[in-house]
Amino acid sequence: MSVLVVGTTALDSIKTPKSENPLLLGGSASHAAVAASFFAKTQLMGVVGGDFPTKYVRLFEKHGVCLKGLDRVKDGRTFHWSGEYEVNMNNRRTVETVLGVIEHWQPALPAAYESTPYVLLANISPSVQHRVLDQVSKAKFIIADTMDLWLNIALPDVLKLLKRVDCLVLNDSEARQLVSDDNVVSALTKIHRMGPEYVIIKKGEHGSILSGPKGLFIAPAYPLRKVVDPTGAGDSFVGGLIGYLAAQKSGSIETNLRRAILHGSVVASFCCEGFGLNVTTRTTKAQILARVKELEKLSQF
Amino acid sequence: MSVLVVGTTALDSIKTPKSENPLLLGGSASHAAVAASFFAKTQLMGVVGGDFPTKYVRLFEKHGVCLKGLDRVKDGRTFHWSGEYEVNMNNRRTVETVLGVIEHWQPALPAAYESTPYVLLANISPSVQHRVLDQVSKAKFIIADTMDLWLNIALPDVLKLLKRVDCLVLNDSEARQLVSDDNVVSALTKIHRMGPEYVIIKKGEHGSILSGPKGLFIAPAYPLRKVVDPTGAGDSFVGGLIGYLAAQKSGSIETNLRRAILHGSVVASFCCEGFGLNVTTRTTKAQILARVKELEKLSQF
Numbered sequence: 001m002s003v004l005v006v007g008t009t010a011l012d013s014i015k016t017p018k019s020e021n022p023l024l025l026g027g028s029a030s031h032a033a034v035a036a037s038f039f040a041k042t043q044l045m046g047v048v049g050g051d052f053p054t055k056y057v058r059l060f061e062k063h064g065v066c067l068k069g070l071d072r073v074k075d076g077r078t079f080h081w082s083g084e085y086e087v088n089m090n091n092r093r094t095v096e097t098v099l100g101v102i103e104h105w106q107p108a109l110p111a112a113y114e115s116t117p118y119v120l121l122a123n124i125s126p127s128v129q130h131r132v133l134d135q136v137s138k139a140k141f142i143i144a145d146t147m148d149l150w151l152n153i154a155l156p157d158v159l160k161l162l163k164r165v166d167c168l169v170l171n172d173s174e175a176r177q178l179v180s181d182d183n184v185v186s187a188l189t190k191i192h193r194m195g196p197e198y199v200i201i202k203k204g205e206h207g208s209i210l211s212g213p214k215g216l217f218i219a220p221a222y223p224l225r226k227v228v229d230p231t232g233a234g235d236s237f238v239g240g241l242i243g244y245l246a247a248q249k250s251g252s253i254e255t256n257l258r259r260a261i262l263h264g265s266v267v268a269s270f271c272c273e274g275f276g277l278n279v280t281t282r283t284t285k286a287q288i289l290a291r292v293k294e295l296e297k298l299s300q301f
Numbered sequence: 302m303s304v305l306v307v308g309t310t311a312l313d314s315i316k317t318p319k320s321e322n323p324l325l326l327g328g329s330a331s332h333a334a335v336a337a338s339f340f341a342k343t344q345l346m347g348v349v350g351g352d353f354p355t356k357y358v359r360l361f362e363k364h365g366v367c368l369k370g371l372d373r374v375k376d377g378r379t380f381h382w383s384g385e386y387e388v389n390m391n392n393r394r395t396v397e398t399v400l401g402v403i404e405h406w407q408p409a410l411p412a413a414y415e416s417t418p419y420v421l422l423a424n425i426s427p428s429v430q431h432r433v434l435d436q437v438s439k440a441k442f443i444i445a446d447t448m449d450l451w452l453n454i455a456l457p458d459v460l461k462l463l464k465r466v467d468c469l470v471l472n473d474s475e476a477r478q479l480v481s482d483d484n485v486v487s488a489l490t491k492i493h494r495m496g497p498e499y500v501i502i503k504k505g506e507h508g509s510i511l512s513g514p515k516g517l518f519i520a521p522a523y524p525l526r527k528v529v530d531p532t533g534a535g536d537s538f539v540g541g542l543i544g545y546l547a548a549q550k551s552g553s554i555e556t557n558l559r560r561a562i563l564h565g566s567v568v569a570s571f572c573c574e575g576f577g578l579n580v581t582t583r584t585t586k587a588q589i590l591a592r593v594k595e596l597e598k599l600s601q602f
Contacts, residue, residue: 183525183526184506184524185524186526205485206504206507206508207507207508207521209524215598216524217600217602218508218524218599218600219600219602220519220521220600223486223517223519224484225487226484226487227484258601258602259602261602296602298516298517298519299518299520299521299600300559301520301559301560301562301597
């Protein structure tokens, strides 16, 4: 079955002590859609300006991502994020954020997307996420991703969103912030009470935790010897996850989610090995499946 | 087979915003020996002063821990650590450390311990660890635990120790510090080059990583809804681990280590649920095995 991904389509400029990487393809929807496309037919919803390079359109097309929902504002500027790594590559700071065409974007669902069963509301303002939800009446499973920014500036919108989605994905510090609880396990219980039947907590190199009706699932991250740039790893994780989920023809959501998390983790591991989507877009499905097998072995006793 | 545990036997006083917990049984060897005793015959080596309460001697005896190697210095004071939790229970700071009888302790191996096959050098000064190693010529498998303090003040002794043990256990920040590498996976490779065939990195609530000749094993921690006091959790982990290992009658060390880590994690989870050894010493082996089963299910896909 197919997947609809809505989120940001951006240009990211990432500076490190050793290199400049200007105007990379970035944004939550870009990472998530490419990740999902390894497993399922993927439809993108996003907005770009006249400055959006044709080569990135081609990249999406190469991955079979449907772009009927990619709005193009000719006289507008694409959302642009620039950041810089400090000497030890551990801390990344935002240098500049230019919202551009994303600021006033009013997404309208293409007719072709109306009956898409799997919907990923990748990280973007909750008002955009709500607007898309209003238009997808036939969705079978809806996942929302969010980030601390929205918890800080649009909490009421996030809280309303939680009542409308099947699964919330967020990182551990965001989970703690959302329910003011330092313990991730008890935080999960509180988040369920806010709406979502499934909650997935991302912990970066420490893996992730799925919480659902049948309890917890603790998943490892694929161990990487070298992380080049983690930008987009969380988006790749949830994109790979929903793509794998949509591709399953049998099994319950909860059982499939466990394996989906492993597949998402592996796509995220490739993302971390290069700037932007550089490595992800050169990865094959066979390489992904080989790493999933490796990851399975790493956690067997 | 039996286990020899050498380390500190201490009195810990732990203050929180809500309670005072003076003169608890503490120390690396106390936690590790009780943890090991759930699985194997355990022999303790440590030193206490005349102030060491008889009730703690009884507690060891209740767990069948052999105390032939527990030196008692009648006119000396037991090693005493006191610490305080800050309001949110997240940060613990040391208020006072009194070395007492541990400062000049010269451990002498009792004849009854000479052929003990499994040896745990729990956290204590590396000079004491070396001294015990000099006396255990028949050991089959030697595990050493350490901490940042010894990396800071006795690094040459730690480096010599690494050439003499089969397995090193340390936490992730200590691993990074030991080899000046921010990446835990590549740090592991560097630590192996320093000597130990097996390295186990403890990551608290994020579980642990075993690295051995056959590669990595990533283990989850038992998810706790409430952590009362993590003091001694790392010692309980490695104690439970070596106890389980010693109890296995078949299987390779590497295969058994994977399951040993799960058992160590579970004993550590009980440790975290109370101050000092309060909860661990009230736990039954059946409760431990039930939690191990739960932990296995939590990481199955």
